[in-house]
Every structure is written in structure tokens, then in C-alpha cells.
Amino acid sequence: MDSKLVIGNWKMNGRTAANQALVAGMLADADINRAGVGIAAPDIYLSQLATMLQGSQIAVAAQDASRFAADGAFTGETSAAMLADIGCRYVLVGHSERRQYFAEDNAALSAKLQAVVAAGMVPVLCVGETLAQREAGQVEAVIGQQLEALAAINGQHYVVAYEPVWAIGTGKVATIEQIDEVHKQIRAVVLQCYGASDSIRVLYGGSVKADNADAILSLASVGGALVGGASLEVNGFGKICQAAKKLI
């Protein structure tokens, strides 16, 4: 049995010296420095992270990968093969900020999922509804449509993260009932449609903090957490990782 998976998503934050201090703090914390914890840093700092995490238990994760798998004339892009080459284990795909600011649709996300799997890493497909979609009763339909990207990697090893857009960086956390309901829906869809095994992990993300991690992570339908703001600080992240030590 594995413990629940916690991935810290630094988003577009970090500088060489600050990363050094933050990661040193994480390596010294036994709740963080263990299997089942990952850090997703900006591409430019992934090599620094990989070097620092060498020999540790913490996995290196990327926040995105190019939809183009082969090397070539794609200025500004970082391929999945490059991420694998520097030691990444997980890659976030379709984070709501990528969908919002970079217009990523299912065609692009399917290509990214395939590229990540082909490079031997585990994609973490992020899904979630906006507040307007929730208020219009469209949660199941929106997430069902977002999950269709998984058809491109049917039966492969992947993780799904449920991140309601209205709960990201807002301090508004979905209720335990809302989280449980959507996670059960996601699990049912992926088990039925996309070749997932019973052990499919669905992470929750959206204002996960030290003080709510225990309640969220104790849900059987929650396979871990995708943590934004709280992953930029050792103490809070350590408490979240401690709450995630439960078995799934």
C-alpha cells in the first residue's frame, strides 16, 4: 500500500538562492523527504531541483510539457523527453492556469499526455470547473469533457487532480461533501471509460493548507493533494505531507 501523494506546485515562483533554502528545509523534514511527495518547479529550476533532490525520496515534477514530442524547430518549448532526461517523474498537464492563459484544449492536452507517457513519466491531468459552471449545475458535464483527453492514454499509468478553479489561490476550499462527490464521479468515469485500475489516484487541489489537509486527505476518494501556495513554505507543507501519510 502507498501513502497518499502530495505534489507541491510552485507555479511561477522561485529564485536560485531561495530554492536552495526552501529545498534544504524540505530535505531536513522527514514528513516531506519521503516517497509520495513531489515538487513541481518552473522548468528553468528543474535541474537545480533534480540535483538537490538526488538521493532523496522527493520526486521531481514539471508543470507542463510541450505537445510536440520530437526534437526540432519549436522555439521556447521543453519536450517531455527533456524533462525525463533531467529526472522528472511527474508532469502536470492541463492545469487551469494553462487552460485559462494559454488556451489549452483537449487536442493539445491529449498530445501532451501521450508525450509524457511515451517519455516514461506519469502525467497528472488537472480538471475542474469555474464558479459560473458550478452555479449553472455543469460540474459533471465540464469535468466529463475534460477527462476525455485521457482517451489518448487509455490504460496507461496516470493521475488525475481535481482543482475547482474557484478554490485555487482564493482561500475558498470546496466542502468535504463537494470534494467527495466530484472525486467519486471522476473515479467512476475513469474506471469505466479510460482503462484505469481500481487504484487510480485522484488528487484534490485548491487552497489546501495545514489546517484543512487532515479532513480532506482522510477521505477515501482522495488519493492525495496538489498544493500551490502552501508548498512555498516548509512548515505548512510539512504538515500537509504529514496528514498524507495515511495509506490508500
Ligand SMILES: O=C(CO)COP(=O)(O)O
Ligand atoms: O493550483 C493549485 C495547485 O496546482 C492550487 O493552488 P493553491 O493551493 O494556492 O490554491
